[in-house]
Amino acid sequence: MVRRLLAAIAVGVSAAFAPTVQPQRRVAVVPQMANNPGALKRIKQSERNRVANAAWRSRVRTWTRKTKEAVDAGDVDAAKECARVATSTIDRATRRGIYHKNWAARNKSRLSKKVIGLILESKGGAPKAEPVEA
Numbered sequence: 001m002v003r004r005l006l007a008a009i010a011v012g013v014s015a016a017f018a019p020t021v022q023p024q025r026r027v028a029v030v031p032q033m034a035n036n037p038g039a040l041k042r043i044k045q046s047e048r049n050r051v052a053n054a055a056w057r058s059r060v061r062t063w064t065r066k067t068k069e070a071v072d073a074g075d076v077d078a079a080k081e082c083a084r085v086a087t088s089t090i091d092r093a094t095r096r097g098i099y100h101k102n103w104a105a106r107n108k109s110r111l112s113k114k115v116i117g118l119i120l121e122s123k124g125g126a127p128k129a130e131p132v133e134a
């Protein structure tokens with residue numbers, strides 16, 4: 001009777017410790033180890049998304065850089081075209097949920113300010129001047 005009770009306690013104790021210790025250790029040693037089809041699918045899916053999102057971010061950085069380079073070089077036509085492509089790329093990435101819409105709006109606004117500054121400058125005014133016609 002007493003022996004049976006002790007055995008039950010031992011089983012209970014090992015059951016209480018095993019599930020808390022083992023999974024943590026497994027995650028630390030072998031990350032991203034799927035133990036069922038659903039988990040495997042999610043691992044594949046998030047890796048696919050991570051790569052695709054990185055490609056979109058890279059495209060946005062490339063066109064932002066090209067726009068800034070064109071602005072620095074004083075090339076109005078190139079700056080306009082690069083800003084158009086950069087804006088379009090940001091919008092498409094935002095539609096895919098890669099950027100928050102406010103982030104996208106803020107970034108596009110700052111980028112276009114640089115281009116507008118260059119355009120005004122090229123028309124003979126100071127960078128921040130109002131466009132004066134006639």
Ligand SMILES: *[C@@H]1O[C@H](CO)[C@@H](O)[C@H](O)[C@H]1NC(C)=O
Pocket residue numbers: 060061064107110111
């Ligand atoms: C807009 O986002 C890009 C990509 O993350 C970044 O390189 C750039 O500095 C941001 N801001 C402006 C004004 O371009």
